[in-house]
Amino acid sequence: MTKFILAIDQGTTSSRAILFDRAGLIHGAAQQEFRQFFPQPGWVEHDANDIWQSQRAVIDEVLRTNKVAPTDIAAIGITNQRETTVLWDRATGEPVAPAIVWQDRRSTPCCEALRAAGHEVLFQQKTGLVLDAYFSGPKLKWLLDNVPGARARADKGELAFGTVDSWLIFKMSGKHLTDPSNAARTLMFNIHTGQWDDELLALLDIPAGLLPAIVPSSGIAAHTDASLFGVALPIAGIAGDQQAATFGQACHSPGMAKNTYGTGCFMLMHTGQAATISQNKLISTIGWTLPGQTANRTDYLLEGSVFMAGAAIQWLRDGLGIIAHADQVEELALAVPDNGGVLFVPAFAGLGAPHWDAYARGTMVGMTRGTNKSHIARATLESIALQSADVLEAMQADAAMPLTQLRVDGGCARNNLLMQFQADILGVPVVRPVVTETTALGAAFLAGLAVGFWASQEEIAAQWQMERRFDPAMAADERVQRMGEWRRAVERSRAWSQ
Numbered sequence: 448m449t450k451f452i453l454a455i456d457q458g459t460t461s462s463r464a465i466l467f468d469r470a471g472l473i474h475g476a477a478q479q480e481f482r483q484f485f486p487q488p489g490w491v492e493h494d495a496n497d498i499w500q501s502q503r504a505v506i507d508e509v510l511r512t513n514k515v516a517p518t519d520i521a522a523i524g525i526t527n528q529r530e531t532t533v534l535w536d537r538a539t540g541e542p543v544a545p546a547i548v549w550q551d552r553r554s555t556p557c558c559e560a561l562r563a564a565g566h567e568v569l570f571q572q573k574t575g576l577v578l579d580a581y582f583s584g585p586k587l588k589w590l591l592d593n594v595p596g597a598r599a600r601a602d603k604g605e606l607a608f609g610t611v612d613s614w615l616i617f618k619m620s621g622k623h624l625t626d627p628s629n630a631a632r633t634l635m636f637n638i639h640t641g642q643w644d645d646e647l648l649a650l651l652d653i654p655a656g657l658l659p660a661i662v663p664s665s666g667i668a669a670h671t672d673a674s675l676f677g678v679a680l681p682i683a684g685i686a687g688d689q690q691a692a693t694f695g696q697a698c699h700s701p702g703m704a705k706n707t708y709g710t711g712c713f714m715l716m717h718t719g720q721a722a723t724i725s726q727n728k729l730i731s732t733i734g735w736t737l738p739g740q741t742a743n744r745t746d747y748l749l750e751g752s753v754f755m756a757g758a759a760i761q762w763l764r765d766g767l768g769i770i771a772h773a774d775q776v777e778e779l780a781l782a783v784p785d786n787g788g789v790l791f792v793p794a795f796a797g798l799g800a801p802h803w804d805a806y807a808r809g810t811m812v813g814m815t816r817g818t819n820k821s822h823i824a825r826a827t828l829e830s831i832a833l834q835s836a837d838v839l840e841a842m843q844a845d846a847a848m849p850l851t852q853l854r855v856d857g858g859c860a861r862n863n864l865l866m867q868f869q870a871d872i873l874g875v876p877v878v879r880p881v882v883t884e885t886t887a888l889g890a891a892f893l894a895g896l897a898v899g900f901w902a903s904q905e906e907i908a909a910q911w912q913m914e915r916r917f918d919p920a921m922a923a924d925e926r927v928q929r930m931g932e933w934r935r936a937v938e939r940s941r942a943w944s945q
């Protein structure tokens with residue numbers, strides 16, 4: 448009897464492979480960082496071969512170090528950094544250009560031109576997204592327009608486009624596939640019909656022949672080439688990393704939400720089986736598609752991304768040098784009873800949801816002669832929670848669903864002071880699970896459901912276990928006053944570099 452699901456978690460800076468047992472607990476994990484390229488200001492690239500080779504290496508390592516045979520694995524689940532765009536030669540399997548990473552801004556002029564031509568509402572209605580360089584379609588157009596010979600070769604059917612899930616599946620199985628949660632991040636995919644959209648493809652000037660076939664997020668999509676593991680293993684789960692984390696946090700029904708506190712913050716709320724198009728500058732996205740008894744069932748999410756969260760803690764470490772390790776920020780902040788009136792808006796790269804102000808810049812206000820580094824540490828931690836509170840407020844205005852608890856994960860979620868302040872400022876309990884590798888767990892769950900390793904979504908949800916709950920302790924009037932102060936600080940940061 449097989450014992451494990453192998454989750455492949457291909458992130459922006461590292462590739463991970465994690466083995467999960469039937470209890471949904473981690474049996475073993477391996478991780479490897481890979482190279483980042485910044486060839487011009489605003490450009491971020493990966494070598495797609497590095498992505499595959501680092502992923503291959505950690506898969507081998509996790510099997511070897513845990514003495515797990517491929518025959519012990521019931522299925523593989525894949526989750527990945529989203530939007531990052533790979534273009535490769537179908538015949539040789541070699542990339543024709545560096546992969547353009549989600550953070551890369553080079554396709555901004557393409558988005559501005561589409562906006563100027565009046566297409567913004569069409570894109571938002573069909574894709575749930577804002578017309579922004581973040582997403583894959585404009586990145587793919589840039590590659591076709593700028594890599595010598597690429598457009599002609601694409602027209603002849605020689606090339607294939609994919610997000611990172613597609614690329615890894617191609618490398619493992621030779622199949623050209625993606626799932627709706629990844630396709631929904633491209634500005635080329637209609638989230639209501641679940642199909643690539645010809646009208647949007649025409650506006651972006653992208654030939655449909657480049658695109659992968661769409662398969663459900665949970666279901667046997669392909670088998671690995673026998674040469675990889677000696678046996679053909681089913682690839683049975685596929686989802687973008689934030690959607691996978693939402694699934695792994697068992698946010699399976701409307702109104703449930705999770706927030707991942709990593710470099711940035713990604714808050715996603717389940718909104719049911721029809722898309723809610725945001726009126727408050729959030730993104731609507733597909734969470735996952737599960738096979739149903741008669742038809743596939745698609746679950747939709749609202750998403751808000753905050754650009755600077757853990758990155759602001761890294762700035763305390765690397766920019767100011769007031770801590771040596773991220774873990775020290777809690778102790779430093781606890782050396783003072785409060786922020787001493789200091790507010791910090793870490794808009795180093797502008798503000799993301801719900802402000803979307805590319806010209807906002809980092810701003811610290813309220814300092815006096817008594818301000819010290821502990822106040823700054825405290826204000827930095829508070830800024831992570833306050834930015835998340837802005838996103839949640841927009842979400843609740845869109846979805847009109849009261850939140851009963853916020854499930855949390857990611858590197859900064861280890862910080863108890865931050866989690867308590869998050870509960871206080873939201874007025875909602877914050878709940879941290881035992882397994883915080885929720886991204887990989889979500890991919891494992893999707894794969895395990897497809898092959899009967901787990902019987903049902905209910906069985907999975909029952910495996911979710913709380914490690915700690917933070918109950919709100921702040922008085923309502925103080926909360927209102929603190930949010931008011933925060934709004935004034937955000938106003939001061941806005942449009943600064945314009």
Ligand SMILES: Nc1ncnc2c1ncn2[C@@H]1O[C@H](COP(=O)(O)OP(=O)(O)O)[C@@H](O)[C@H]1O
Pocket residue numbers: 458460708709710711756757758759760761773774775776777857858859860861862
């Ligand atoms: N104890 C802590 N308190 C606050 N932030 C922390 C702590 N430990 C780590 N971090 C932050 O967590 C981030 C890393 O989290 P992770 O989930 O691995 O992010 P990513 O997947 O985006 O690389 C770093 O930016 C780091 O500054």
Ligand SMILES: O=P(O)(O)OC[C@H](O)CO
Pocket residue numbers: 457458459460527528529530549687688689709710
């Ligand atoms: O790789 P991460 O964890 O930084 O996630 C990246 C997101 O998927 C980008 O949308």
